[in-house]
Amino acid sequence: MIRDSDKQRPHERLEVWRDAMALVEGVYRHSDALPDSERFGLTAQLRRTAVSVPSNIAEGAARRSTQEYLRFLSIARGSLAELDTQLQIAERLDFVAPDPLLAQLLDRTFARLNALIRTLDSGPRTIREPSAAYESQIPNPESHAR
Structure with missing residues (x-):
């Protein structure tokens, strides 16, 4: 019997990825309120x-x-900081009102991403092998296809 987790791609098993996907949805909804003049900005x-x-x-x-x-997680963390800054700019220019739920999701994504980075950064720097120490945090890189 195939479990649902066996059907998922490695990144789909990560809570931080799921939070980041929810963040995208929230940003799209939130940015709908920006003026039309900012559509391309x-x-x-x-x-x-x-x-x-x-x-x-x-x-x-x-x-x-x-x-x-780790390099790609670092890029993601930089994008989160950039997103936070852009949201603050939109609020300071009175284009949108602060959204506490979006801010909470941004904070949670930051926290989970930082935790994953710390976990990976404390481990070996070689090719990842599936092991008990990493099973809950690192997806199997060889099972990318569904």
């Missing part, structure tokens, strides 16, 4: 930055070495 930038977060988490999870994985 701040609105587009917010959305691109939000999409970058789960995209880099997924790309890192597909990499074979911990060092590469």
Whole structure:
């Protein structure tokens, strides 16, 4: 019998990736309130930055070495900081009201991403081998196909 977790791609098993995907949805909804004059400016930038977060988490999870994985997680963390700044700019310009739920999701994504980075950074820097120590946090890089 195939379990649902066996059907998922490695990144889909990560809570931080799921949070980042929810963050994208929230940013798209939130940015709908921006003025039409910002459609090709701040609105587009917010959305691109939000999409970058789960995209880099997924790309890192597909990499074979911990060092590469960490590099993409670091890029995702940078995109989160960029997203936070862009949301603050939109609020300071009175384009949107602060969204406490979006801010909470951003904080939770940051916390989970930082925890994953700390976990990986404390381990070996070689090709990842499936092991009991990593099973709950590191997806099997060789099972990317469904």
